[in-house]
Amino acid sequence: MPRKSARLAALTVAAACSAASAVVLTSPAHADTVRIHDVQGDTRTSPLAGEQVTGVTGIVTGVRTYGSSRGFWIQDPAPDADPATSEGVFVFTSSTPKGVAVGDAVTVSGTVSEYVPGGASSGNQSLTEIVRPTFTVTSSGNPLPAPTAVTARSVPAAYAPAGDPAANGSINALPLRPTQYALDLYESLEGMNVQVSDARVVGATDPYTELWVTVKPHEHRNHRGGTVYGSYDARNTGRLQIQSLGKASDFPDANVGDTLAGKTTGPLDYNQFGGYTLVADELGALASADLRRETTRAQRSTELAIATYNVENLDPSDDTFAAHAAAIVDNLKSPDIVSLEEIQDNNGAVDDGTVAADRTMTALIDAVEAAGGPRYDWRSVDPADKQDGGQPGGNIRQAFLFNPARVSFTDRPGGDATTATGVTKIRGKAALTLSPGRVDPTSEAFDDSRKPLAGEFAFRGRTVIVIANHFASKGGDQGLTSQYQPPSRSSETQRHLQAEAVHDFTAKILKTQKNADVVALGDINDFEFSRTTELLEGRGALWSAIKSLPRSERYSYVYQGDSQVLDQILISPSIRRGAFTYDSVHINAEFHDQISDHDPQVLRFRP
CATH class of the missing domain: 3.60.10.10 (Endonuclease/exonuclease/phosphatase)
Structure with missing residues (x-):
C-alpha cells in the first residue's frame, strides 16, 4: 500500500482524533501570568502542561482557517536569552478564528496542552498549544518579529540525541541542545516565525499541497537535485516540509531540483505527516531546474x-x-x-x-x-x-x-x-x-x-x-x-x-x-x-x-x-x-x- 494512501485514510480521521490526541502531561493546576518562553520551556514538553495560564502576550504571526487544526500563532517580540526556549506558540481555537489578524498584539488565556499529531501510539512528538482560549486584541498593524533564518550553518550535522533508556527511548524530557542536534534546533523554534532562502526542492509537490526543501544544498545531494537517504546513521538534517497559509491554487507545482527562490517565511509547525513544517505566509518564487524524465537504453539482441x-x-x-x-x-x-x-x-x-x-x-x-x-x-x-x-x-x-x-x-x-x-x-x-x-x-x-x-x-x-x-x-x-x-x-x-x-x-x-x-x-x-x-x-x-x-x-x-x-x-x-x-x-x-x-x-x- 503506498504510504500516501495510508495518509489519505489518516486524514479522514484527523478531526476526530484531534481532541483524543491531546495529552496532558501534568496534573492540572493554576499558573500566574507567564510569557511564551515559560509555556514552551527548554524541553519538548511544556513545564506548564495541563495548567491554566493567563495574560500570555504576543504578536499574531499567522492565522490558519482550514483543516482540523484551526487557530493562530503568536510570538513574543521580546525574547529571553535562552536559545532552547521557543518564543512562539500555537493557539488552538478549534473553529475558524474570528476577530484576529496577522500583526495584532494579543493577550491570551487558556490551558496549556501537548497535542500529539496522529495520537500517542504514533510515537510522534507533541506540539505545545494553548487550547480553549480567550483572547483580547490590544493593538493592530504591529510589525512581525523578525524571522529566524534556518540555514546550512545554523542546522547541526547530528540529527537527534539518543533517547532516554529510562523513558523507553523518548527524547521528550531531555534538555534541548539546539546547537548540537537538528531536531533540537527545530523544536527550539516551534511556533516561531522562521525563514529559508533560495531553498532547493527535494520532495515534489504532492496532492496535499506540500513539498520538501533542504537548507543544506550539499547534504547527500544527487545529480538530479535530491537528497539521498543511504544509511540509518546518516539522516538528512536540512529537510523541511513546506505548506502554505494561502490558497491551494497558489501553491507551486514543483519538482525535485527546483528552487523556491528568495524568501519563504512563516510559523514553524509540527504535524503528523512529516514533523517540522514551515507554514508559509510568504513563498519563494518557483525557479525550475527543468528536470527531465529519464530514458534507459534498449537491450541488445543477446541481452x-x-x-x-x-x-x-x-x-x-x-x-x-x-x-x-x-x-x-x-x-x-x-x-x-x-x-x-x-x-x-x-x-x-x-x-x-x-x-x-x-x-x-x-x-x-x-x-x-x-x-x-x-x-x-x-x-x-x-x-x-x-x-x-x-x-x-x-x-x-x-x-x-x-x-x-x-x-x-x-x-x-x-x-x-x-x-x-x-x-x-x-x-x-x-x-x-x-x-x-x-x-x-x-x-x-x-x-x-x-x-x-x-x-x-x-x-x-x-x-x-x-x-x-x-x-x-x-x-x-x-x-x-x-x-x-x-x-x-x-x-x-x-x-x-x-x-x-x-x-x-x-x-x-x-x-x-x-x-x-x-x-x-x-x-x-x-x-x-x-x-x-x-x-x-x-x-x-x-x-x-x-x-x-x-x-x-x-x-x-x-x-x-x-x-x-x-x-x-x-x-x-x-x-x-x-x-x-x-x-x-x-x-x-x-x-x-x-x-x-x-x-x-x-x-x-x-x-
Whole structure:
C-alpha cells in the first residue's frame, strides 16, 4: 500500500482524533501570568502542561482557517536569552478564528496542552498549544518579529540525541541542545516565525499541497537535485516540509531540483505527516531546474531485459493506461519481462468478491501496443478475496508481462491462491513445479500481504526463473522526527519473515542447480542497506543489483524529501558473475505529476 494512501485514510480521521490526541502531561493546576518562553520551556514538553495560564502576550504571526487544526500563532517580540526556549506558540481555537489578524498584539488565556499529531501510539512528538482560549486584541498593524533564518550553518550535522533508556527511548524530557542536534534546533523554534532562502526542492509537490526543501544544498545531494537517504546513521538534517497559509491554487507545482527562490517565511509547525513544517505566509518564487524524465537504453539482441514497475493500484477505471504504456515503451524501451506490482482486479476498489484482473491486464497490453510497443502476453495468479492487503476491494497482485517475440513462458498448470509452487529437476536443470505459481502462500509471513509470484521463462534456450515480490509496507513505523530515537521500525518484522521465505526458495533452486539464473525483484518496501535486504541476499544466494550503482544514484522513491530505495532487483551468482547493467529509471518519484510514486528498475544481462 503506498504510504500516501495510508495518509489519505489518516486524514479522514484527523478531526476526530484531534481532541483524543491531546495529552496532558501534568496534573492540572493554576499558573500566574507567564510569557511564551515559560509555556514552551527548554524541553519538548511544556513545564506548564495541563495548567491554566493567563495574560500570555504576543504578536499574531499567522492565522490558519482550514483543516482540523484551526487557530493562530503568536510570538513574543521580546525574547529571553535562552536559545532552547521557543518564543512562539500555537493557539488552538478549534473553529475558524474570528476577530484576529496577522500583526495584532494579543493577550491570551487558556490551558496549556501537548497535542500529539496522529495520537500517542504514533510515537510522534507533541506540539505545545494553548487550547480553549480567550483572547483580547490590544493593538493592530504591529510589525512581525523578525524571522529566524534556518540555514546550512545554523542546522547541526547530528540529527537527534539518543533517547532516554529510562523513558523507553523518548527524547521528550531531555534538555534541548539546539546547537548540537537538528531536531533540537527545530523544536527550539516551534511556533516561531522562521525563514529559508533560495531553498532547493527535494520532495515534489504532492496532492496535499506540500513539498520538501533542504537548507543544506550539499547534504547527500544527487545529480538530479535530491537528497539521498543511504544509511540509518546518516539522516538528512536540512529537510523541511513546506505548506502554505494561502490558497491551494497558489501553491507551486514543483519538482525535485527546483528552487523556491528568495524568501519563504512563516510559523514553524509540527504535524503528523512529516514533523517540522514551515507554514508559509510568504513563498519563494518557483525557479525550475527543468528536470527531465529519464530514458534507459534498449537491450541488445543477446541481452535479456527484466524490469520491475509498481503501477500504483491500476484498474480499468484509471486514466493512466496510456501514460504507463508510454513509460514502458519510451522510457523503459519495452523490456522483455516486466514484473508489475499493484495490479488491481477488474473493478478496482469495488468490494464485491471480484478477483480476476484480465480486463486490467488487457487494457495495459492494448495501450502498450497502441504506443508502438510489442504485443505483450501475461501471467499471474489471482489472489483469494481480501487476503493480500492493499486498497480494500482492490485485490492487488503481481503480474508478469512478457514479449513472446523475445522470450517464452514455461506453463506448468495448477497454481492458485493457496497452492505453493516448488522446485524440481528436469533434464538436470532446476524447474518450477507450478508456473506461474505462488511462493509459500499460506505462510504467516504473507498474512494480509502480497504473495510472491514465480515464473519460469526461456530466452535463447536458457531458463530464467523470476520471482515477483511486493513486501509488506512500512505502515506503522515511527517517523524520523519521532519522540523515540532511534525510531521503531515495527513493520520490519513481517518483511524479515518474507525475505527469509523468498531466500529459502531461491536457495532450493540453487541447491538443485548451482548455476541457475534467478531474479527476485519488485517493491521490497525496504532499503538496500536494510536487514530485509541482508536476509534476502543470505550467504550469496542473491545480491541486490542496485548496489552496482554509485551511492548517489541508488533510489526509486522519494519520501519526505529523502530519495531512497524501495524497489530492487536481486540476482543469483551466475548473473552477477557475468556482464549485466542496472538502471533506476527516474520517471515518477521526483515529479509533481507522477503516474506512480515509484520509479521502475531495469536489469539487462546475457543468460
